[in-house]
Amino acid sequence: MRLNQATDYAFRAVLHLSRLPRGKVVEARLIAEEEHIPMRFMLKILRLLSRAGIVESYRGVGGGYALAKSPAEITMKDVVEAVEGPVHINRCLIAPEECNKRNTAKCSVHKALYSIQQAINDKLKEYDFETLSKS
Amino acid sequence: MRLNQATDYAFRAVLHLSRLPRGKVVEARLIAEEEHIPMRFMLKILRLLSRAGIVESYRGVGGGYALAKSPAEITMKDVVEAVEGPVHINRCLIAPEECNKRNTAKCSVHKALYSIQQAINDKLKEYDFETLSKS
DNA sequence: TTTATACTATACTTGAATAGTATACTTTGG
DNA sequence: CCAAAGTATACTATTCAAGTATAGTATAAA
Numbered sequence: 432m433r434l435n436q437a438t439d440y441a442f443r444a445v446l447h448l449s450r451l452p453r454g455k456v457v458e459a460r461l462i463a464e465e466e467h468i469p470m471r472f473m474l475k476i477l478r479l480l481s482r483a484g485i486v487e488s489y490r491g492v493g494g495g496y497a498l499a500k501s502p503a504e505i506t507m508k509d510v511v512e513a514v515e516g517p518v519h520i521n522r523c524l525i526a527p528e529e530c531n532k533r534n535t536a537k538c539s540v541h542k543a544l545y546s547i548q549q550a551i552n553d554k555l556k557e558y559d560f561e562t563l564s565k566s
Numbered sequence: 567m568r569l570n571q572a573t574d575y576a577f578r579a580v581l582h583l584s585r586l587p588r589g590k591v592v593e594a595r596l597i598a599e600e601e602h603i604p605m606r607f608m609l610k611i612l613r614l615l616s617r618a619g620i621v622e623s624y625r626g627v628g629g630g631y632a633l634a635k636s637p638a639e640i641t642m643k644d645v646v647e648a649v650e651g652p653v654h655i656n657r658c659l660i661a662p663e664e665c666n667k668r669n670t671a672k673c674s675v676h677k678a679l680y681s682i683q684q685a686i687n688d689k690l691k692e693y694d695f696e697t698l699s700k701s
Numbered sequence: 702t703t704t705a706t707a708c709t710a711t712a713c714t715t716g717a718a719t720a721g722t723a724t725a726c727t728t729t730g731g
Numbered sequence: 732c733c734a735a736a737g738t739a740t741a742c743t744a745t746t747c748a749a750g751t752a753t754a755g756t757a758t759a760a761a
Contacts (some may be wrong), residue, residue, distance in 0.1 A: 432569055432646075432653050432686075434679075436720065440657060442675045458736070472721055478738070491729025492739045507678060511567075518567050521574060539698045540577045543642060544569075547689045550568075554682045563674045593707065607750055613709070625708045626758025699742065 438514045440468045441476050445485065445510055449502035449564040458495040476514065484515030502564055508555035518555070520548040575603045575647045576611050580620065580645055584637035584699040593630040611649065618648030637699055643690035653690070655683040 443466040451457065463473035477496055487499040498505070511518065516521045521544045568613070578601040586592065612631055615621045622634040646653065656679045675693040 432567055432650065432655065434567055435718095436657070439658065446675060460736085469721060471723080473720085474737075481737095488737060489729090490727075490735095492735045493730065494728085494736045496737090506681075507675075515567065520567070521569050522571070523574070528683065539701045540581060542697060542701070543693045544631075547642075547686065550689045551686060554685045557667050558678045563678060566674045566677070570747095595707085604750060606752080609708075610750085616708095623708060624758090625706090625756075627704095627706045628759065629707045629757085631708090 432520070434511065435515060437472070438478050438511055439464070440473065441480060441510050441514045443468065444473065444477065445480065445498070445502075445505060445560055446564055448486065448496065448498045449505070449560040451497075453501070454497055456489055456493075456495040456497045462496070479513050480510070482498070483509065485513055488532075494560060501561065502560050503561035505560045506556050507558045507563075508552060511555060518548060518551055520544050520551070567655070568649060569646065572607070572611050572614075572685050573646055575601070576615060576645050576649045577642070578603065579608065579611065580615065580633070580637075580640060580695055581699055582647060583621065583631065583633045584640075584695040586632075588636070589632055591624055591628075591630040592593045597631070615645070620644060620648055636696065638694050639698035640695045641691050642693045642698075643687060646690060655679050655684055655686070662675065682692065 444462050446467055447462050448455075452503075459474050459477055460470060462468070462477075463470040466473075477486060477488070481488045481496070481499075484499050485505055486496045488494070488496050521541065523541055523544075524540075527562070579597050582597050582601055583590075583592070594609050594612055595605060597603070597612075598605040601608075603611075610619060612623070616623045616631070616634075619634050620640055621631045623629070623631050656676065658673075658676055658679075
């Protein structure tokens, strides 16, 4: 059970932007270089963050990326969901028809997993990037 | 971020054994059939559970598997770790040399992930199979 | 003591996912 | 209009998950 590399890169990119003055626009190339992230992959991830409303992009000469809101309003949960979609700890919680018992609702293991999943989401929500950028 | 299929099967197998009278030995084939788990895969998983001291195996005619301890002493964490190894939410927490910032200890994101990982482990430990088998 | 049963060990296979790359295109400031 | 910077989409290589196969070992019972 692990977060993927793209999510890790996304954390770094958002943290990077959070440490800049509000509204500051920087090129993907610069973030990629400073955070040691492969450039093309960085662009791909930034597009995901952009689509999720976490960053804003500016095209053309002098373009780049900036945070779309204040760091305090961005949590680790937002970033995880932007990159890998919502956390689903067990496939049955997404697709009950795949549950080999066909009784997810009554299965105590799945109820427990659901509660664990909730705990993970709550915990991810606790961390915002203003706090992270200052600690 | 998700648990794998083998872990899901393992939960079912342990739950199955937990519902039987203490010490009762059943063949892998029966567990596999009743829980809709591919037989060969079930054997593989049961070996992992056996190696972790969660179940005991008996070879030869009349052999099979039984729990190695009482259901109350087996938690979801035990089963997860038996099948997929310890929970590591982010690769940097396992292999700091892979961290592209090379400063895991000082990185606030990694500290946050570590605390989330702890929370997951604590939560997994809360659920034992006696409780699960009765709810 | 042979035989059928049931677990063990290890290696193999297939398909999907991860991580990253490439090509062609669009927008924009100077 | 052109160079810089992001966008869209498709491709590739490697790894991992999930499952299968083959050969072997232990044991109860006939």
